[in-house]
Amino acid sequence: MDRPELGLQQLHAFTVLAAELHFGRAAERLGIAQPPLSQQIRRLETRVGHPLFTRGPGGVGLTPAGQELLPAARRALDGIADGLDAARRTGSGEVGRLRIGFSASLALTVLPGLLRAHREQYPGVELELRELTTAPQLVALREQAIDVGLLREPPAGADAPGLATATVLTEELVAVLPAAHPLAARRAVPVAGLADDPFVLLPREAGPTVHERILRLCREEGFEPRLGQRAVEWQTVAALVGAGLGVSIAPAGIRRIRIGGVAYRRLEAGPARAAPGTVVAAAWRRDDPGPLVARFLRLAGVRPE
Structure with a gap:
């Protein structure tokens, strides 16, 4: 025999x-008439199989079955309220986990x-950071291993397939x-x-566009830079330069x-040319501008479409 379904309205009416x-008074507090309240309670009692309230000249009281159900009903309603609040906060980007390359x-x-601004505004969001050069970041975005990337010089066509980029700063x-250089x-x-000096540079595969920008800058000044050493990170580049390489x-x-x-010295701009610079960009998946990503991008000064 089918048993009547247990609904949240019945539990709420019961508590x-x-x-x-x-x-x-209970009907007035619930904002309903008394007959619908009585029906809710009867359905719940049918589900339980025992009366939950005593009804008599002395008023309404809880039966032993009602006393047993009450704390469980309150926990269930509190759990639903907490779950709804968590879902709302997740949906609005207030909590969750954001993976940043x-x-x-x-x-x-x-x-x-x-990162400091994000922690202050969204303390409930867990940030997972991954240090990656430009090309691996684009791969990680496409493979959904990260949610958003901060990279230097996104290569032409980085917006495809499925990625969007926007400049954060130049x-x-x-x-x-x-230090001993003339x-x-x-x-x-x-x-x-x-x-006439050998160059210490990042390999092309680590950052194709910034690598090409540096080469083009040298070529515009009439020479092809002579590669001396390669280093994957700029910290290593500085260390190798300091070692005289x-x-x-x-x-x-x-x-x-x-x-x-x-x-470290500024570069002189050529005639009729602005000082050389490099672009820092944010990148994300076009089909995934969820609230966590969108809020992070807005803090970076980017408004996703």
């Missing part, structure tokens, strides 16, 4: 009546302030020199002055890396 012990050099510029490029005595260095051109944030024997 209110148990608190008021008066059908009229970032290029290591951004830990020297935009990343710390962005950062100046600087010369990275051994040009280290100058406040600004001409790019052409580095033509060459010079480099790098984002200005590298100046925060304090390594003995290294000098």
Whole structure:
């Protein structure tokens, strides 16, 4: 034999009546007439198989079965309320887990302030950080291993397939020199002055676009940079320059890396040309601008479509 379904309305009506012990007052508190309240209670008693309330000249009281059900009913209603609140907060991006990929050099510029602002505004969101260069970040986004990326110089076509990018900031490029280098005595260095030095650079596969930007900058000044050493991270680039293994051109944030024997100098802009710079961008999946990602992007100054 089928048993009547147990509904949240019945449990709510039961707990209110148990608190008021008066059908009229309970119905008024629930905002319904007394007959529908009586029907809710009868359905619940049918489901339980025993009376939950005594009804008589002395008023309404809880039966032993009602006394047993009351704490469980309150826990169930509280659990539903907590679940609904958690779902609302998750849906609005107030809680959850956000997986962020970032290029290591951004830990020297935009990343710390962005993370601090996010923690202050959304303390219920757990941040999972993954240090990745540009190309691996794009792969991780497509494979849904991260939710949003902060990368340097997204390559042309990074928006496809399925990805969107937007500029967060443009950062100046600087010369990275051994402290004993003759040009280290100058406040600004001409790019052409580095033509005879070996270069320490990130490999192309780590950041194709920034790699090509540096090469193009040198070519515009009439020389092809001679590769001396490769390094995957800008911190390593600075260390190798400090060891006297060459010079480099790098984002200005590298100046925060304090390594003995290294000098950072501005690059002189060529005639009728702005000072060389590099783009920092945010990247995300076009089909996944959920609230966690959207709120992070807005803090970075980006408004997803």
